[in-house]
Each structure stands twice: as structure tokens, then as C-alpha cells.
Amino acid sequence: MRKYIITEKRHIKQMNRNERAYLDNVVRPIIKKDCDDSLPKLSFHSLQRFKQKFPIQLNKGDLIDTLLTGDFIEFKRIYTNNILTDKRVVLRKNMKNDSEYDLVLVYSLINNEIITVWDNKNTDHHYSLDLTKYSRKPIC
Numbered sequence: 001m002r003k004y005i006i007t008e009k010r011h012i013k014q015m016n017r018n019e020r021a022y023l024d025n026v027v028r029p030i031i032k033k034d035c036d037d038s039l040p041k042l043s044f045h046s047l048q049r050f051k052q053k054f055p056i057q058l059n060k061g062d063l064i065d066t067l068l069t070g071d072f073i074e075f076k077r078i079y080t081n082n083i084l085t086d087k088r089v090v091l092r093k094n095m096k097n098d099s100e101y102d103l104v105l106v107y108s109l110i111n112n113e114i115i116t117v118w119d120n121k122n123t124d125h126h127y128s129l130d131l132t133k134y135s136r137k138p139i140c
Contacts, residue, residue: 001081008135009076015139022140023072027089027109031067034112040067041113046105049117058095058103063114066093066103073104075139086110094122 012020034040039060070091078086087109094102102122106115 004081006079006082007076008079008137009074009133010137010139011074011129011131011134012072013129014131014134014136015075019075019139020072023075023089026140027072027075028068030109031089031107034109035064035067038112039064040107041111043113043115046114046116062095062103063105063117066091066105067107067114069093070103070105074134076106088115092120 010019015023040063042063070093072089073092074088074090076086076088076090077084078088088106089109090104090106092102092104100121100123101119103117104120105117107113108115
């Protein structure tokens with residue numbers, strides 16, 4: 001049987017007050033509980049990127065800090081053959097006061113796993129962001 005995967009994502013710029021409150025009041029406590037119960041898993045992909053490709057040295061505490069206090073950027077739902085199989089958030093946080101880079105990560109709420117990490121210059125505000133690639137369907 002073929003797998004059909006659909007990702008439905010919503011950017012923070014599209015979200016209304018209720019959706020942002022949902023992220024802060026529902027999603028963030030789930031992340032905090034996950035971090036209290038056990039450290040999030042790192043996918044092999046995210047571990048490799050974390051160790052080799054980030055421009056400044058990071059540690060697991062930086063990842064946890066991003067999960068607990070980072071800014072929400074996106075909320076994603078992933079469907080496999082029309083069945084919801086994952087919910088993910090993209091979070092962004094400046095790592096060091098003197099760093100010109102922000103750490104950005106994708107976290108699976110279902111699997112308590114950091115899917116991937118990357119860096120963005122903290123001056124990059126994505127003016128070329130194409131919101132037509134995002135869902136208009138509210139997250140809550």
C-alpha cells in the first residue's frame with residue numbers, strides 16, 4: 001500500500017489571538033511536561049546537524065531552553081493516508097547574547113522528539129515568506 005503524506009502547516013503570522021493562546025496555554029505545557037518526564041529524543045538527522053553544522057557550539061541545554069522558551073513559528077499536522085500521525089511545532093530562539101544566529105528546531109508533540117535543527121541569522125525576518133504555502137485552517 002502506498003503512503004500518502006500531507007503536511008498541513010500554519011505560520012504564526014497567520015494565527016489569531018485564540019490560536020496563539022492555544023500555543024501558549026496548551027502546547028507549551030505539553031512540551032514542558034515532556035521535558036520534565038524525559039529529555040526529548042534527537043533524531044539521527046537532528047543530532048548530526050546539531051553537532052556538525054551549527055555555526056556556534058551548542059549543548060542539550062540550548063535545545064531544552066529553545067523548547068521551553070523559544071518563539072513559536074509554525075504549527076504542523078502530518079497526515080499519513082488521511083490519518084493524523086504527528087503534530088509538530090517550529091520554535092526559534094537566540095542562543096547567546098553575542099550570537100548573530102538563532103536556533104530553530106522542529107519538535108514532535110506526539111513522539112517527544114526533535115526532528116531537525118538549523119540556524120537562522122537573527123536579522124532574517126523572512127520578508128519573502130510565501131503564506132500561500134500554508135493552510136488557512138485554524139489550529140484549534
